[in-house]
Amino acid sequence: MLNLALQLGQTKTPEAILFWILAPMSVLAALGMLVVKKAVHSALLLAWIMISLAFFYIAQDALFLGIVQIVVYTGAVMMLFLFILMLVGVDASDSLVETIKGQRATSITAAIGFGGLLLSLIGRATVGHSAFGLAESNVKGNVQSLAESLFTKYVWAFEVVSALLITAALGSMVLAHSQKLKSRTLQRDLSAARFRGKSLSTAAGLPSSGVYARHNAVDVPALLPDGTPAPTSISATLKARGDMLDQKIFELEVKEVEED
């Protein structure tokens, strides 16, 4: 009898292999989330953990939840996270310097205590029976059984949750909407500003980029009459990105032309 109970409480070998491969890796990935510097790396590690969890759900007879986990979490939620990272700046790396003194040590100590508490509670808890398994509940199929209980027993919670979803969608739209504080500068305003500025040197607009025999692109500077490159002829964005071509090659060519 005891042996039978133990056998029922134990999962089968393939599941054990799956667990012992994926569980340490997901714990390592979770620890990695704490120490990696870039938010994108954290997001990738979290996606890995979520996929592992989906495998665990499917291994535990929760087929529907496993699929939903992949579609909702790794599909939608992580995509949202990556979108926001793109918006905020992918290279917005976190400084790992402690700002509150002793906070890290305190929190890690507290976490070890909390984790130990949880582990010991789980270890000592007895449910009074071995695992029943879901074979009986899933007789009609996991999705059908879940739908049955969702639309009968939990129908009120289901309705409330749908209201919550709509509220969240509207709320995020309201939050993300930004009002324009000042009117857009039109081409006419820009033109007026050019003539009313301090000097008239740029009144006719900034010089266009260099046009040479072998190069005709926005990333090469134009040359001034004395042969020096004109820095204003290149877009400030390209300059900031470091996407400018070196103009020295073109200076030499200009000298040759002069010698001729």
Place this chain on the structure above:
Amino acid sequence: MDIANYLYLSAALFTIGAVGVVVRRNAIVVFMCVELMLNAANLAFVTFSRLNGNLDGQVASFFTMVVAACEVVVGLAIIVTIFRSRRSASVDDASLLKR
């Protein structure tokens, strides 16, 4: 393998997520750690569902997923709004009440 191993894993992930929420500075990473905690709780739900042989745990887990999706949407909108006005996603910079 004991089925309680899933519960141990869930506890470990939950604890690591809690540490992340406290330790990390970037609001987005803090948010991801909250997601990790929610996922760990979901794993416990699914495991208990199997342990008790009924689907109530899976339904609870389903609802958690929906609430987590709502939370992500609103939370990220808040982060975007804060970033737009302060040019920073660090939780240390949002200390307006202190001054």
